[in-house]
Amino acid sequence: MSWSLARKVSVALFAILLATMLTTAVFGYYKFEDVLSSLVRSRYSFVVFTIKQKVEDSLNLGFSLRQIRQVQDVIELEKARDDQIHGIDVYDHNGEVLFDTDRGVMGSRVPARWLEPLASPSGTAGATQPFSFIDEDAMVVGLPLVNSLGKVEGAVVLRYPEAYLERELGNLLGRLALEFLTVLSAFALAGTLAAYVLLRVVGRRLGAMETTLAKVLAVGGEAVPNPNADEFELRFAEFCDKSREAVEQITEASAEVERLDRLA
């Protein structure tokens, strides 16, 4: 398949435009998702932090974690305030769920992974730091519960759907994708048209030179360059004349040789 110059340039421009817009869109979106997810995480971390404070106040009064019954009301109230929260769990350092917004799971054990953040040597910062991870289809943010002696008694964790952001951003993405396609198509078309206009001049001038060459060789006469011709076109006109001259000279010579041959 033969491709014109304009087509080559348009395809190159379109490929660059598409790659640039896709790269930017993908990077930009994921960066935005990072920022937003960290914001969501920090909001839920704050909720967890307030629960932690309430539980630790009671722990500091000398109650054991299992005895602080009002924790169940606190976590249920927080869940009721935000329908995006899957659940809030409070478990002890052995992994037994003591309080849960889903009362049915109370008494069960949390996955071993949930205990890992509590496993740092007591007294080190690691055991009291907030933690977050993905568990199946849920994002988990949590904080260890520490008594006044610095002993880790357990943890409080909050689960919210991993797909939360996707749900939140679905419409936004849809709108942006449509605009993206519209802008891409419009500018690809504009670029193609502009490339054709820009390179038509080259094609036209080359075509004119080609026609001149063919005409001069076939019909004879002098190549007359365009009034605005550049140096290349002027030299090409001379080339046309020289080619014609060569053809004429050789034709004349052939005729002369033929005449000499016949004379004899």
Next chain:
Amino acid sequence: MKLDSSRSLLIRLFILAVVVLVAPMTLISLRAMGEFEQGMNPEMDKKAAAIGRDVAAQVDRAVGYGIPVDKLVGVEEFFAPVLTANPEIRYLAITDKIGRVLFLRGAEKDELEPHYQAADLEMSSAEGIKASIGTYLDLALPVAPRGNLIAHVHVGFDQGYVVSKLHDILYDVLVVMAASLIIAFEILLFVVFFNVTGPLKLVGEVVERARHGDLSHVPGGASGDEVGRFVRAVAASIRNVDDLYRQLMAYIDEVRTAHFDKGVVEKVGDVEARISFQFRFSNTGKPLVLHQRRATDIRLPLFLFVFAEELSRAFMPLYVREVGQSLFGLSPEMIMALPIAVFMACIALASPFSSRLIDRLGARRVFLIGLVPAIAGYVMTGAAVGVIDLVLWRAITGLGYALVTMACQSYILGANHHSNRSQGMGVFVGAVLTASICGTAMGGVLAERVGFRATFFVSAVLVLLAGIVISHMLDSAAPPAAVAPQPRRNTMRLFTNWRFSVLMLFAAVPSKMALTGFLFFLVPVILTQGDWQVAEIARMVVLYPLVMVVVLPLAARLAEYPGWRIALVALGGLIGGGGLLTSLFLPSELSMMIAIAALGLSHGLSASPQLAMIPDLCWTECRNMGQTNVLAFVRLVERIGSTVGPLLAAAFIPVWGVDGAVVALGGVVLAMAVLFAGASLAYGTGPHIEAEEDLA
């Protein structure tokens, strides 16, 4: 528009590319930013509400115990940790029913109180009321125990917080856009040179010969486009004339051999002599096809190749740290520096071998051969499981890098006559610098999104792409570069020329030491300690090639005057060394920026004059050993500096820390630059070439 000049066409096409790329990117980015901002605002509100509710609940509880709101104690101390843990929240406040500020932390009372008193907050709902106050967004939540409104809790967040968070996205967009424009320029340059200017220059050459009656050549390499059609038309016209000529010659031969009349034979001979006098045709039986090498042929593949290498520039030491931390009892810093040093050492060691291979196999083949270790190196570096294998894969990548870059240099030297070799090398330097700018910047963005390992795989794909381009572009039947074989002598003898030794040891080597030790190694290590993201580190590192791009042409122009050369090299060294010492006086990040810019300025000033000085300082050596060999030796010595740089910097860290290592490295570089500056004063005195008699 000149048809056989790429400049005007390229300018028009580049303007078109800028319009086609920048306008839609700006449009869609602005729209996306608006949408992103709107997408973030509800989350900010929810967070402010969560914090406000908690504070209101605490106040409510205290009031429930019978403490009046205005008599609460320690409220501002209670606010402090909340504000510290949530940097987007600028202040927390409690006001009474009529808007008087009772407690406030994070802002000035005078800024807020007039607004609170003017606002009608009586009717505020449980969800709160949002208001814009100066640069803050204020959320007011009621404190109403048993339905009796007694106070409001105010949570104020920074209106610019969302925007500041979006700035990071904007920087990435700008980096991608700038890199895309550079890539667009490179691709358009390739399209124009390969499809328009190159073939038309070839036609121009044939036309020029034909104007003087030489019809022995036709232009080769016609494509399917308008230019290709034109090239074929020119070739066809010459072939047509050539056919007529050959028919005439055949006829003349026939008459000569068959004719008995000597007079006719003589006259026919005259006709032949006349035609041969007027026109020149190929004596091979048909017109020769004219092909021409151009330095620009190699530019796009070289750009892609260097781009691939530069992708990992901003994070290589960080990647090494991620892969492994222990090796033969070496310090962690030394382990991080090792792959960079080994990579540079392999380039140094492989370069002389590459030159010999190119002489035997030609640039194209060596380029393609070099791609094998390069691709394998990138893939395996991305899959490395420990420091030992990572070092090995970097060594293999270094071998590939040496083969490919030497092949490119050789191709360019072969494509340009001696008189315009500097123009050819300009193509090389231009491709390397532009690839360095966008490769480093894009690498940071890419690594932050897809991770270090995947970025190496992207490098491998780019190198493969470079291979595909080169295998399609350069004719496999093309002969090896027409570089005259250089006489080989013991190049170590160059060190007997003290001027050369001083230039190498006190200018070239420290300059490379600063580049690899500081820019490639210390900058990522230091900035990552300051919690910089990889994309941010990359944007900082890019300063170096950016400054170079600006300074290099100017310095190259000045380097044409011999009197300026030594001064520029000395000045460059002093600026580079001095820049590294700024961390003694300035905060770390600012001094980093200044040091990187100073290094770019230093190398921009000294690179061209340094090379230009070699033929002056070593003219007998160049005559005896060949200038190419001398320059290859210069490169080799420079690479020693590149190898030593990261190791030296890593050795300084355990003693003086990372900031101290920058100063120590700067001290070494500056001391050597001072020595060079001092020694350079004696360059014009004494016998010019001490080694001349030995070598001659």
